[in-house]
Structures are given as C-alpha cells and as structure tokens.
Amino acid sequence: MKIIIDGKRIELDDKKTILEAARENGISIPSLCDHQRLSPFAGCRLCIVQIKGRKGYPPSCSTYAEDGMEVKTKTPSLQRLRREILELILSEHPNACLICTEKENCDEFKSTIRKVGETTGCVLCPNNGHCELQDVVDALKVDKVRFPSVYRELEIKKEDPFFDRNYNLCILCGRCVRVCHEVRGASTLSFTYRGSQAVVGTVLDRPHLESGCQFCGACVDVCPTGALSERALKYESLADDTAATICPLCSMGCKLEVESKDGRILSSRPAPEGGVNRGQVCVKGRFMIKNLVHSPRRILKPMIRKDKELEEVTWDEALDFVACRLKKYKGKEVALVASSQVTCEDNFILQKFSRAALRTENIASPVSVSPLSTYRELVQEQGLKAGLNFRIEDISKANVLFLSGADLPVSHPIVWLEVLKAVKAGAKLVVASPQELSLNRYASVWLRNKPGTEVALFSYLSKAFLESEEDGGHSRVEGFGSFKKSLDKLDFSQVAQTTGVPKEKFMQTAELLLEGETSAFLFGAGLTQNPWGAQNLAALHNLALLKSGRLYPLGLENNLRGAFEMNNGHSDKGLSIDQVFRAVHSGSIKALYLAGPLPDLQKAKIEFLVIQGSFMNDNMEKADAVLPAATFAETDGTFVNVEGRIQKFQKVIGLSGEAQPDWWITSRLAKKMGHEGFGYKNQAAVMKEISRDIPGFSKISNTKLDNDDEVFVHEEVKGKEKFIPFKPVLAPEETGQKYPLLMSVDYNLDYYRNLALTQESKGLRMIRDSRWIKISPEDAKRLKLNDGDTVVVDSVSGKTQGRVRISGALPKGVVGANFLWNEDSDFSLVPLSFSSSFKNHILNIIPVKIKRGK
Amino acid sequence: MEKSVDELEKDQRELIHVLHDVQEEFGYIPAQAISQISKQLKISESEIFGVLTFYKAFSLKPRGEHLITICVGTACHVRGAPMILDEFERKLGIKAGETSEDNQFTLETVNCVGACALGPIAIADGEYHGQLKTRKVDKIIDKLMSTKRNGSD
Ligand code: SF4
Ligand code: SF4
Ligand code: SF4
Ligand code: SF4
C-alpha cells in the first residue's frame, strides 16, 4: 500500500491509521486524545487532515490509510481550525501561563512554586513540565484565547492513596478511561454525565478504593495534563537523573524507569517501551520502590553483639567476628537460609559459601516451597515432557484459559494483562477459586470449589471432557488407559459434595475446553502450596494433556527462577526451609546464617545467629551479628523472571550507608574464613563463573546480557507425554468443633526481603493490609465482629493476630489471609502453616478458630 | 481484535434495557441495583454509572408519582420555555431536578424532544402538551393530581 502525506511517498505493509503512518515517517500531526496503546477515540479533533477527493476534515487518528490516498496535514485552513479547537479546549483550562509572553523566562522557577492546592496555571501545575497540552500549544503557536474562560469549580479528589485527581484540568481526552478499561480491565473510570456536565468519574463518584481500582497508575501515566498526578511527587523538586532497572517486587520482572535527585529516588514508572511489561506496571512497581529503598528500617551499618547489645562496628571487625565464630560449626549443626529476591550472583555466592565455608548441605530457601519446585518434581518423577520457560505473550494467543491458585491482577499483574488481551479477542476464561476474584467479571465459568478440593474438581472435569468428546485419539498417549479407568471411581454425587460445584458448571467447562483450539492452564502457589499440591498438579496436568494445552507455573518471587537455577543439579540432601525452622527450635541446628526470610526466631534455641539483610525486624534481637545488605537499587545484577528471561540491571543510585551487595559480603566473609576462590572484583566476575558452572546459564556472557533482553535460561526438555492415574486425596481436615473455619492463604508478594511493604506504605495498607483477616459477612455477623476489630487466629500449630476485614468475596466458613514470611513477631502466618508432617510444604488451608483479641 | 462492534452494541442495548426495567420498577436506579446489574451483565459499576448518567431517562434519586418534563431546547427556549418552567417551579414549589416533599411531583428539563414545531413543550406523565401557555400550567397539574399513576405512563 502506498500513500502520500505532505508530498512524501510512504510505503505501508499493514493496516495503520494516517496518524501512525505520519508519525513513523517523521511527520508530526498535533494530537491529544490519541495514544499508541489505546483504541482510536477521535475526541479532541486536533489531528484533523485533508484527504484529496474527500470532503471535510477527518481525524487522522481514526482514519485508516488506504492505497493511493493523498493526505495534507498542515494546510492553512487546517492550522486555523486546529487553533480554534485548541482555544476552545483552553477556554476550560487554566490558560494564563500558556499564553503568557514571559513563559520562557519563568521556566526555571516552575518547580519551586507548584506546591499549592489548586492549579491555576502551569507554574503551579504538578505536571512538572511533562505536559502534552503545553507541547500542542507550542506547536500550534497559540498565543491568545478568544473565548471566555470557564472554571468548572470541581472538587479536587484526594481521598485515594497515591494520586490526586483534579478534573478542572481535564480535557476529556478519555485516555485514562480507555487505558483502565482496555489495558487494565479494571474499568474504574468512565465518562459520566454529558454535555457541559461531562466529567470523568467513578460509580456514584465513589473513591477509587471502592471502585475496583488496581492503583496501577496507568491512568496517571497516560494523562496528557496535570489532572491526574502522583501525590508524593508534588512535594519533591525536579529529578536530576533517570535510570532503568528491573522491579524486584514480583516474578513479572517489569522494566522500570527510576527518577532520582542527589542519590535519592523520587519516583518509579514503567519504562515506556520494551520489557515484559511494555509500558505497564502495578501498584508496587509504580508507588512502592522509593518507600522500600529509603525505608527508615534500612540497616546501614555492620553490627555485632557485645555485652548483650548490638553495636555498630567496621566491616572488618564484623567479618572477623563472624568468621571466627562460624568456623566452629559445620555440617548438620549449621544452616543457611537464602532468598529468592536477591540476584543470581548473590544466590550463587551464598551456595558456594555454604558448601565451602560452612561445610553444609543445609542451604534452605523459599524455592523449595514454590510452585516451580512442585512442578519440577512432578515432571521429573513422572518423566514428563514439560519445560519451565515460556513467553508471556503466548498466553494472549490461547482460546481457552484456565486459572487456578492465583489472583492475577494482584499476584501476576502482567500475566493478567495478557489474559485480558486474550479475553478481549474472544478467548474464554475459566476460573477455579473458592474466593470471588475481581477478574471473575471476565470469566465465562467460575468454578467455586471448596478450598483444597482441586484434585476432585480437575479430575471430574477430565471425566466430563472425555464424555463430551467424540474421539480425542488419546489412546496413543502413555497411561491413557489406566487414567481413564481410574476416573471410573469418580462418582458425581461424591464430587459434588466434596467440591460444592454443580454439574452444569462441569459441563460448561468441558464444552468450552472442547471448543477452544489452543489452551493455557495457569496456576499459582495457591494450588501447589500444600501437601497434596503435587496431586493437584497431576490432575491439572491430565486435564491440560487432554487438550494438548500447556501449564504455566506462576511463581511469586522476582528471582525465584534464578535462585532455583543456582541450586539446580545439587543434591537435595540438606534441610528444607520449614525443617530449618523446626530444627532451630529443637536445638539441632546451632548456628544459622540468615540471608533470606524466616519467621519469628525469638524462641529459637541457637548459639549463633547472623543476619544478612536490608531491613530491621524483630529477629535482630536474637542476632549475634547483623550485616547490612544493599537493595536492588544499589547493585548490579541479574534476575530471572517468571518466563525464564534473564534480565541484567544496573544500580540506579549509590550504596546507602555502609550496606554492600550480598555477593560482596559473603565472599569477603569466605575469604576471612580462609577460603580461596572468592576474590571477585565485581558482579560481572561472579556472572562469568555462573556461566561456567551453572548449566542453565551456559554460554551466557555478560556482553550478551548487556545487549539483549531476550536471553532465556538454557533448558533441555526431555521426557514424554503421559497421563497420571487419578488417586483420591484426603480433603483438608474436616473443620471440627474446635476449629470451625478454614483459613485459605493468598499469595501476593507484598514483601521485599524481610520488609512487609505495608509497613512502609499507608496507601498499600488501605488497599490490602497484610494484617487483614478477611471473613465473610455471614461469619462476621455470627461472631459479632466489625471491620477493624483485632482478632486472634488460633490453629493446631499456633496463633497469630490480625484485623478483621469483612469481604463479600469469601464464602461462609472460609477466612482469607495474605502470606508474608515475617513482619513482626505477633503477626505471621508462616509458623501456623508449617506442618511437621510434610517436608517442603507450607499449608495454605488451615483449620482455625477466631476470637476477638485486645 | 476487540469484541466486534455488534457485540458491544448488543451489550450496551442490554444494559439500557435492564436500566429501563429498574427505573420502571422503582422509579429510580438504586445503588444496590448498579452492583447487581454489574454482577449479572459482567460490566463494571463505573461503566454502568457512565451510561445511566448519560441518559436523562434514568435518575439516581427516587422520582415522584408524577413526572413533568419541560423541554428547554433552543426552539422551545425562544418560544418561552423559561417562563413555562418558572411557572411550574412556582406552582409546585420545587426547582427543576427536584421532587416535591409529598413525593407527588418530579420536575425535570430536557434538551429538545424532537417536536420543535410544537414548542414550548411539556411532557406530563408521558402526555405531550404543545404550544403551551403559562396559564395552562394549573390545568396540567390538576389533571395529574386527579389521576392515579399506574405503570409506566
Ligand atoms: S496541565 Fe499542562 S497546560 Fe495545564 S496547567 Fe498543567 S502544565 Fe499547564
Ligand atoms: S490506577 Fe489503574 S486501575 Fe486505577 S483507575 Fe487508574 S488505570 Fe484504572
Ligand atoms: S483525566 Fe487526563 S487522561 Fe483522563 S480524560 Fe482527563 S485529561 Fe484525559
Ligand atoms: S511488582 Fe511485579 S507487576 Fe508490579 S511492577 Fe514489579 S514486577 Fe511489575
């Protein structure tokens, strides 16, 4: 296809709007409502053009190029019309600064005088000069507004966390409405009322908190004016540096752009292009980074315990002290806990240090209780043909999606965006979840099973599928015969009783699965984090295999996969993280090197505790030495995201206090303990060794990582397709008289190392406080509990505290709580959910009772 | 690859249909209904709110037994609609957009009902009164008072 724009011949391969074609060829057309990721809206009319042989002035943002078109973008009449349109827009916008003859001279002072309630001009606007309206005024050289000015006197909305909304500055471009609806699927914003009353708003003008907002900030980022603005930024001066990094707050691994001034982070936004996130992030990456890096809880100096008190000392003294004490222990007496939130380099060194210097195989980490490990175990045990790598964008290509064990918009926000894309393109979504999720609005079927009954649920789905299918040709697949036979044992009346799911839901799901060509089965920690997790997975695997669909394991931590690979290939002889926790309490472990998460250790019987971490918490009271570790923002390193993508990042600010990168600390310590081979100069030297020693990283050089965002963990997929016979599992312990409620644990990564993000952000606490104990309205009524009441949650394995949050999303009899490794000693679910009878599992369904606390 | 336009239009029509039913049933759209419709039609509450505030036919507050709508479109305006509106406001003791305390009358305005030649126009419980004069206002109100409103119109 050929078109001519302003006399320039342009060749086009695919369907494009005139505006896109012009932009790509360096021809600028003024525009305000258009946005490259959003559907055309044609609201502002600034992008009008003239097309030879056509009447009128069509908007170029919604007019598609056709072969042979001759387009003019800057005729005098177009420019005149545009100026008039812009003047109309400006008549309802504070315009004094825009048309002020002194505006250039006043530019440098702008940032100092804009801390005001109402914006009455650009000098007082929180937009910090990133204003598209200003740009258009400049481009069209508008220097007067001939229409009377209108001030709409709309109230400035400040009741929500993170951002303010001042619709007096709104030009009704609709970008926020579209991004929220089309890209995020939250549909919190709409155009409300009409004509001169039209305003962007929420249902009944409620706060965003009550309108399904994810607080992703996407609306703030696309707003061309200062109408939507990040509150915390209003009180800051202008940034002097912008740098790219990778978000450490979940397994998506979003590319972020961090603004800082004098070595202090001011804000973080999605990088506009590229990365898995392509211009999107979630509330954590958008609003939480600065709070955690500059948390007042940061540990900034090495400390050792002298005369019962922790005292600040030099690195040399601290390391000498730790080295000397640690040398006394070896083998089974000592354990190290690593983290899946620190870099590959850090994890590699922690592993090497444990084996060489601590002389132990007790290297525990949250990796062993992750969906990745459960999945890998199943694959290996059964010899299945299945890899861990995938590409996030493959998810949007599926026609049927099946989700279990994750609340995607919260736990895996970017995966959610891909699922939404698929659904908008006509794919069907099936959700298996005891709780009602916000994304259920997009689901064709919601299987509301009782907690912990997935084996029966998935297996009966397989049965229903096989019954409605003509001939799937499965018999050539190994194990099909015995699998089919094993399903005979499943009787519907029993399944209905176990799962609580009615027959028609099974039939509907089977039908959807039959219709869809490609399928994706997504699962998170909610499915695997319990003793029958492997069986849940086997049942899901069978269902997926019937459809030749693939399983997508969705881990939580940002570098879960990286930490997993650093340990891959080593024997599993040592203790797992839950076993370490029990062993430090029974006294069989005498020394603990804590470089990762572990709940409250107040009652631990250990002789020597070293904490290597970034944030203070209650465990420090027990520590003999505390070694301050840098955060991701102050280090170079690599994370491997949920897809298996290896992402290298660089520090965005300098080191804080005396904190040092984890790899630096542990290798220095190894040297002090007299071990060779720890003389790394920098992170790159560690990576060099990783690519030599770790199979998943073979042939992955630093240069490659620096220049390519498409580097994946090297994996060989062996094995074969195979069905696994169905075996009934014991449903979660019947909730008896003593513990009448079932607590089901949500897995959202609301912590970074040993910091609970809610500790540092009131905003996040308003959205989802990690101390909430969510209960159904029915149970709240029965127990006479109100929102905010303090309660004690009691279970066979211990007690914890929390605050009541009544939520209609929960069924009667089920209590919801968020998983956190540790916050402070009176609150942690972890001890409750470690069960001594299972290795490598955290129970996510715990029978409890709830009492009012003090 | 978005949902086809047809489907979108269908959803929209369905929503308007449901909103109409609710409006008929209760005389207004209660907040509770918005959340129920949202669950049923799988449309967000904010979107529903956007649609229902777009159309004057829906109201968020309970309406009176009788609904009087005065056209204030351009044609009616020049033919004296403001005076007619004034008269209604005075007689009923309420302003446009309000409902009388005894819940008998709701007075509303609308922009052009497409019968400009007959302006000024008032619509009383669905009945059009064209070429209206202020002195006819009493009569219209009396007539409404004497009829019990049944169903929609
Ligand atoms: S939105 Fe832009 S044009 Fe409007 S006051 Fe702010 S900086 Fe100026
Ligand atoms: S923050 Fe995100 S979810 Fe909330 S209104 Fe803006 S775009 Fe929508
Ligand atoms: S708030 Fe911003 S993005 Fe939304 S319509 Fe107004 S100007 Fe556009
Ligand atoms: S927490 Fe996850 S989804 Fe959110 S910005 Fe960070 S990496 Fe992206």
Ligand code: FES
């Ligand atoms: S950019 Fe085309 S109408 Fe706004």
Ligand code: FES
């Ligand atoms: S202006 Fe009243 S009917 Fe058109």
